[in-house]
Amino acid sequence: MKNGWAKPPLGQEAASGHLAPSHGTGAVADLRGVSQLIVAAVAGVTNIVEEMHRNIARVSPIVGAAPPGRARGLSGLVYRSVRGVTRLVGFSLDTALAPLTPLLIHHAPSPRREALLAALNGVLGDYLAASQNPLAIPMRLRQQGRPLELDRPALAARFSNANGKLLVLAHGLCMNDLEWRREGHDHGAFLARDLGYIPLYLHYNSGQHISTNGQEFAALLERLVQAWPVPVSELVLIGHSMGGLVSRSACHYAKQADYQWLRHLKKLICLGTPHHGAPLERAGNWVNMVVGISPYTAPFTRLGKIRSAGVKDLRYGNILDEDWKQHGSEHPHDPRRQAPLPESVQCFVIAATAQQSAGNPGWHLPGDGLVPVKSALGQHENAVLTLPIPASRQEIFYGLNHFDLLSSREVYDQIHRWLAQDWRRESPDPG
Secondary structure, three states, X not given: OHHHOOOOOHHHHHHOOOOOOOOOOOHHHHHHHHHHHHHHHHHHHHHHHHHHHHHHHOOOOOOOOOOOOOOOHHHHHHHHHHHHHHHXXXXXXXXXXXXXXXXXXXXXXXXXXXXXXXXXXXXXXXXXXXXXXXXXXOOEEEEOOEEOOOOHHHHHHHOOOOOOEEEEEEOXXXXXXXXXXXXXXXXXXXXHXXXXXXXXXXXXXXXXXXXXXXXXXXXXXXXXXXXXOOOOOEEEEEEEOHHHHHHHHHHHHHHHHOOOHHHHEEEEEEEOOOOOOOHHHHHHHHHHHHHOOOOOOHHHHHHHOOOOHHHHHOOOOOOOHHHOOOOOOOOOOOOOOOOOOOOOOEEEEEEEEOOOOOOOOHHHOOOOOOOOHHHHHOOXXXXXXXXXXXXXXXXXXXXXXXXXXXXXXXXXXXXXXHHHOOHHHOOOOOO
């Protein structure tokens, strides 16, 4: 068995989301969603070609703004015709497939489909949601890949052994709740076995703004706590990558809304979370800015901008509406204000580095392939933005990549120690 993991008891493995999911949108809904995407893609490429044609025909300057408007004359008629036919075909397909969707709505999807759908939502999720595409993932809490009905009798029937210790795990960008299981291990299932938590898994559209998901997650947790069949004594959140940002955002909006669940939240653990952003997204934005200098290459920035709102939020680690609403989607400078950690909640952070062992500390440590070490630890050159997390609640793991954080025995042991220890004996967090 890989990594020496001991298999959790059967009941807890089932509770961890390891089984094949039994709920999905169905093949017809998938087909409708794909057809809508194809129609949008054809229309988008048509716009790009038309814009380049127009700029060349009008002899635009090499550097500077392109002239406004669309192509004229016969060329303009051709482009309008292509767009018109594309819209007509798309409408016809959607109209034909819509009545068939309910017939297959309960067919079980495969883990491969779940992974592909999660990746698609990560890249285009904001567009899918705005266009009401059937491929857009609705936010839900799930177990075994099946959504929970947040109703007290339904939860009581599903969790006959319910206790008051809830653990909610939030996945990262382009991922889904089933991917907490990696190389035979799932942190949620093993914490259920070892510490008695009941693990629930957040499934969400990671392409939407983090603050949008944060607000929805906050409301979802409130419904969960109100409907849970026994009084909640302890709530713990674990977020991997973007999931940590969504969890922090949910805490912020829960305080604003005076939600009850925040009073039950004891600990928040972030695994490889880019609290201060990821350089790959900033690099993508820089390329777009350079390409956009000339009207002859500017149309191609449309392709580079096919990055969802969620991806763009990872440029600096935006978790609030204010971080992006007033600055546009391609802002070149960090616009954030300091977002305090939740009060009376013990916060922990874990970073991974490709470096095999300690010996090169500080800012020079390589990251985990996606997230820099300092960003994962919440540390920033600007002291105002640094998260006030004590050193005893920070940990760096060597020789791991971003996804190894989900399967490493050493990472699990650290999480276990943090959750098992009585932190009330320590002085409170400065944050």
